[in-house]
Amino acid sequence: MSSRCALLLEIIFALLLPPLGVCLRYGCCTAEFFVCLLLTILGYLPGIIYALYAIVLVNPDRDEYRDRYYTLA
Known part of the structure; x- marks a missing residue:
């Protein structure tokens, strides 16, 4: 889980240059x-x-498709 400071920097970079964030x-x-x-x-x-959607709303640590794959494997 990222800290608030890292999240804030990612959002700032996403506003300036979206692929970088x-x-x-x-x-x-x-x-x-x-x-x-x-x-x-x-x-x-x-x-x-x-x-902004990918940084704020999507959590890369909890991927439901990845969880399903590992339960099948």
């Missing part, structure tokens, strides 16, 4: 990063919206 949270070779990069290229505002 997502990269700090998820890593640079993930689907979230490439979706954010594509949305930012297509339009700056959709990139910001997705970056």
Whole structure:
């Protein structure tokens, strides 16, 4: 779980350069990063919206699909 200071920095980076904020949270070779990069290229505002959604609302530590996979394996 990230600290409040790290979360605040990720949000600030997401407002300035959306893929950078997502990269700090998820890593640079993930689907979230490439979706954010594509949305930012297509339009700056959709990139910001997705970056804020991915950083604030989605918790990378609790992925329901990953949990289902590990219970099947």
